[in-house]
Amino acid sequence: xxxxxxxxxxxxxxxxxxxxxxxxxxxxxxxxxxxxxxxxxxxxxxxxxxxxxxxxxxxxxxxxxxxxxxxxxxxxxxxxxxxxxxxxxxxxxxxxxxxxxxxxxxxxxxxxxxxxxxxxxxxxxxxxxxxxxxxxxxxxxxxxxxxxxxxxxxxxxxxxxxxxxxxxxxxxxxxxxxxxxxxxxxxxxxxxxxxxxxxxxxxxxxxxxxxxxxxxxxxxxxxxxxxxxxxxxxxxxxxxxxxxxxxxxxxxxxxxxxxxxxxxxxxxxxxxxxxxxxxxxxxxxxxxxxxxxxxxxxxxxxxxxxxxxxxxxxxxxxxxxxxxx
Amino acid sequence: xxxxxxxxxxxxxxxxxxxxxxxxxxxxxxxxxxxxxxxxxxxxxxxxxxxxxxxxxxxxxxxxxxxxxxxxxxxxxxxxxxxxxxxxxxxxxxxxxxxxxxxxxxxxxxxxxxxxxxxxxxxxxxxxxxxxxxxxxxxxxxxxxxxxxxxxxxxxxxxxxxxxxxxxxxxxxxxxxxxxxxxxxxxxxxxxxxxxxxxxxxxxxxxxxxxxxxxxxxxxxxxxxxxxxxxxxxxxxxxxxxxxxxxxxxxxxxxxxxxxxxxxxxxxxxxxxxxxxxxxxxxxxxxxxxxxxxxxxxxxxxxxxxxxxxxxxxxxxxxxxxxxxxxxxxxx
Numbered sequence: 001x002x003x004x005x006x007x008x009x010x011x012x013x014x015x016x017x018x019x020x021x022x023x024x025x026x027x028x029x030x031x032x033x034x035x036x037x038x039x040x041x042x043x044x045x046x047x048x049x050x051x052x053x054x055x056x057x058x059x060x061x062x063x064x065x066x067x068x069x070x071x072x073x074x075x076x077x078x079x080x081x082x083x084x085x086x087x088x089x090x091x092x093x094x095x096x097x098x099x100x101x102x103x104x105x106x107x108x109x110x111x112x113x114x115x116x117x118x119x120x121x122x123x124x125x126x127x128x129x130x131x132x133x134x135x136x137x138x139x140x141x142x143x144x145x146x147x148x149x150x151x152x153x154x155x156x157x158x159x160x161x162x163x164x165x166x167x168x169x170x171x172x173x174x175x176x177x178x179x180x181x182x183x184x185x186x187x188x189x190x191x192x193x194x195x196x197x198x199x200x201x202x203x204x205x206x207x208x209x210x211x212x213x214x215x216x217x218x219x220x221x222x223x224x225x226x227x228x229x230x231x232x233x234x235x236x237x238x239x240x241x242x243x244x245x246x247x248x249x250x251x252x253x254x255x256x257x258x259x260x261x262x263x264x265x266x267x268x269x270x271x272x273x274x275x276x277x278x279x280x281x282x283x284x285x286x287x288x289x290x291x292x293x294x295x296x297x298x299x300x301x302x303x304x305x306x307x308x309x310x311x312x313x314x315x316x317x318x319x320x321x322x323x324x325x
Numbered sequence: 326x327x328x329x330x331x332x333x334x335x336x337x338x339x340x341x342x343x344x345x346x347x348x349x350x351x352x353x354x355x356x357x358x359x360x361x362x363x364x365x366x367x368x369x370x371x372x373x374x375x376x377x378x379x380x381x382x383x384x385x386x387x388x389x390x391x392x393x394x395x396x397x398x399x400x401x402x403x404x405x406x407x408x409x410x411x412x413x414x415x416x417x418x419x420x421x422x423x424x425x426x427x428x429x430x431x432x433x434x435x436x437x438x439x440x441x442x443x444x445x446x447x448x449x450x451x452x453x454x455x456x457x458x459x460x461x462x463x464x465x466x467x468x469x470x471x472x473x474x475x476x477x478x479x480x481x482x483x484x485x486x487x488x489x490x491x492x493x494x495x496x497x498x499x500x501x502x503x504x505x506x507x508x509x510x511x512x513x514x515x516x517x518x519x520x521x522x523x524x525x526x527x528x529x530x531x532x533x534x535x536x537x538x539x540x541x542x543x544x545x546x547x548x549x550x551x552x553x554x555x556x557x558x559x560x561x562x563x564x565x566x567x568x569x570x571x572x573x574x575x576x577x578x579x580x581x582x583x584x585x586x587x588x589x590x591x592x593x594x595x596x597x598x599x600x601x602x603x604x605x606x607x608x609x610x611x612x613x614x615x616x617x618x619x620x621x622x623x624x625x626x627x628x629x630x631x632x633x634x635x636x637x638x639x640x641x642x643x644x645x646x647x648x649x650x651x652x653x654x655x656x657x
Contacts, residue, residue: 049512156599186367187539191583191595198592213513220585220593257513259542261584263565266546271517275482291514 002076003037004207005061005175010034010070012056016280028279030056032231033070040174043201043208045218045239047254048228049276054211057228058177061209062094063087074175092122092171099180101160105152105167111138112148115166122171137166141196158189162196169200176201177209182217194221215254219243224312227251230279230287237313247315249292286318294319327399328355329533330379330418330501335393337374337383344604348374350557351393356501361527361534363548363565365541365580369603371557372537376503379535380414381405398500415446419494423506425486429478435489436474439496446497461492465522484515488522495526502527505537520547541580545569550639553577556601556611563633563640571652573633573642575616578655610645618646618653 011032018025031053038044048054059065061072063079072079074094079087098104105114116134119125125133135145141162152160161181168176178197182190194217201208212218218225219239226236227250235248246252253272260266274291277283283290289299296318304318337349348371356362366372377383379395381402395402397417405413422428430438436458443454455474462470465488478486487507494502504523508516524547527534536548544551544565551568553561553576561574572578582594598615607613609624616623623645631647633640646653 049514158599187541187580187583188367188596189599191585191593192597194585195592195595215513216585220591253514257517259517259540259546261542261545261569261581261586263545263548263569271521272514273518275484275515276512 001039004040004042004075005038005209006071006073007037007061008035008071008073010057010060010072011068012053012060012065013068026280029231029282030279031060031067034228034231034233035070036226036233036236038175038207038209040207041205042224043210043222045222045225046209046211046228047213047215047218047225049213051230051276051279052228053231053279054228055179058096058179058209058211061175062096062177064096092118092124093173094175094177095168095171095173096177096179097161097164097168097181099183101157101164101184102152104164105160107152110149110151111143111155111163114152114163115148115170118167118171124171133170137170140169140200141166142192156189157185158192161185161193165193165196165200169204172204173206175207175209177211179211180213181210183212183214190217197221215258227254230277230282232287232316234288234316235314237309241313247309247313247320248288248317249294249319250288253291286316326357328396329358329398330354330356330535331394331396332375332379333394333396335375335378335395336391337371337378338389338391340387340389341604346603347557347606348388348603349378350606352554352557352559354552354559354562356533356535358500359527359531359533360549361524361536361547363536363538363544363551364554365538365544365551366554367539367600369600370554371603372554373505375554376505376535376537377420379501379503380418380420381410382414382420412446415442415499416497417499418501418503419497419499420503420505421487421490421494421507423509425483425490425510426478428490429486431478434475434477435481439489439493442493443496457496458492461496462489464495464526465489465492467492482515483511484518487511487515487519491519491522491526495530495532498530499532501533501535503535503537506539507536508543509538509540516543523547541584553580556603556606558611558627558643559630560612560644561640561642562630564637567637567640571633571636571640573636573640573647573652574612574644575618575646575655576612579615610643618655620645 012030013027014030015024016026016028034057046054056065060067112134115137116130119133120130138145143162182193198221210218210221222239225239225242226233229250235251246255257271272291285301286299286304289295298318304316306314306316307320308314332352332354335349335352339346339348352375364372374383439458440454443449443457458474459470462474467473467488508519523534548565550564552559555576561577572581579596585593596615601611607624609626610628613619613624628643628645630641630643633642634650634652
């Protein structure tokens with residue numbers, strides 16, 4: 001079976017201008033040579049720290065950002081080759097919910113219009129049943145239909161995120177990008193939204209790219225995890241395997257950085273030294289080597305290639321030995 | 326031993342267009358020398374206002390200290406004069422904030438900003454101040470401090486800026502450091518570095534830390550005692566191990582259950598609903614509408630603090646379920 005979404009060697013370089021006539025002096029490799037598959041009904045968790053390119057990658061898979069190179073196949077169709085009209089036809093099938101439930105809703109539209117706009121444009125509802133479908137969606141995400149004439153500012157953060165989810169799901173997408181959907185919410189509300197997304201995903205069978213810096217949430221939701229560091233995916237694999245035996249030192253560091261919830265079992269592991277380097281000036285060789293506790297000479301000069309650990313797992317690290325010593 | 330900071334029945338209100346916001350409602354808490362107290366709660370629960378009150382930093386108006394007392398090191402904070410207050414802030418109590426990016430002045434070098442605090446609070450000459458500044462930069466593990474001291478905030482990463490904030494805070498050797506969500510804006514791998522640093526400084530200098538956070542993981546890792554706040558009130562207070570062993574208040578239980586644990590899949594036990602509007606609080610237990618164990622009558626009267634039976638003597642909970650002196654059965 002072919003995957004629903006196939007991303008191949010995708011890149012996004014942002015030019016940096018400088019000098020006298022604002023010449024392009026260098027490039028920021030926000031996403032550099034990333035490939036992955038996403039099957040129907042699968043949830044892929046994309047983890048990384050701020051600035052690692054995870055949002056850029058997510059947006060490129062929807063062609064909300066034009067990649068510098070590479071291919072994105074959705075249902076075997078290269079979406080980067082589509083013209084505007086063909087892309088519009090595809091839009092309802094590929095949706096996104098954003099991190100910031102404050103900035104991503106039009107403050108001049110009431111909830112009914114926000115949720116209904118997509119259905120109206122893509123002719124998924126006519127004037128007669130639009131109101132009814134909007135109410136149906138509101139109930140589905142746990143909003144009261146009587147509030148449909150209200151505006152975004154009248155809702156709390158959690159409720160606004162529910163509006164965002166209803167807006168995206170009203171179009172019955174096959175593929176949903178969730179870009180840090182719970183990071184801006186309080187802990188008790190986070191759990192509500194995670195549960196809601198999980199329930200809706202199970203009901204609809206859509207595939208999801210779940211982007212987050214919170215390994216706990218990703219682990220809870222996704223079947224597969226991809227870990228990103230400075231524009232590259234450094235490790236991928238099925239969630240349980242990856243958590244049990246992380247192959248990349250960065251994945252291990254992320255797992256260790258998570259505080260335990262048992263005060264009797266204080267980890268007191270040495271945290272990773274240093275900060276995430278600037279993507280404008282990434283370290284030579286393996287981008288992770290200045291912070292890596294196990295780095296050796298080769299890591300400083302030579303960039304590691306992707307190596308397969310088994311059929312489902314891969315890692316980008318010199319230290320990984322396929323012979324399994 | 327008298328507490329370093331003793332907040333007694335503090336009540337802080339804000340006058341707004343929507344009415345009176347009761348941000349802090351009869352909060353009492355004590356911090357001993359050298360200990361880390363974590364103040365836990367969600368946004369808007371009043372934890373920052375309660376902490377800022379220790380330095381009388383709440384602007385009045387719109388804020389108003391309605392009632393209560395605050396003593397720091399035996400001194401009555403509310404009776405201090407303006408210059409005595411100036412002395413208390415910085416010299417005795419220092420604070421670091423969530424956003425290191427916006428808390429630093431972008432137009433001054435970080436060295437100048439730290440030196441300003443040193444000169445102001447310690448009456449040092451510029452040369453001595455620079456020496457002290459270099460010392461504190463070393464203390465917070467800034468690499469090559471001689472270069473960094475003359476750099477501007479934009480030349481530094483988020484974690485580095487938070488270290489600068491900490492350097493500024495500890496430059497006058499405070500007895501209490503208030504850390505208001507110090508790592509919320511930082512990356513996961515940087516978070517551990519900053520909290521380890523605070524913990525080391527606490528050990529080496531003996532200062533106390535009031536750690537304000539919504540992250541229970543950090544509490545488990547770094548706090549000695551915990552106070553949980555909800556809608557302006559402290560609903561539970563306990564030594565950290567006791568709290569995680571038996572979270573007594575239904576809200577604390579809900580918070581802990583909301584964290585995705587090691588198992589993947591399944592449904593999270595979330596707390597239904599949302600916190601009440603602080604301008605329109607119910608007369609009784611504020612958690613009543615979201616609580617699965619609440620019983621009729623709980624919404625009418627505020628629960629007092631009860632001791633939690635069969636637990637640490639300092640384990641207190643404000644919940645009617647403990648009225649009869651027995652542990653409620655949360656399993657049923």
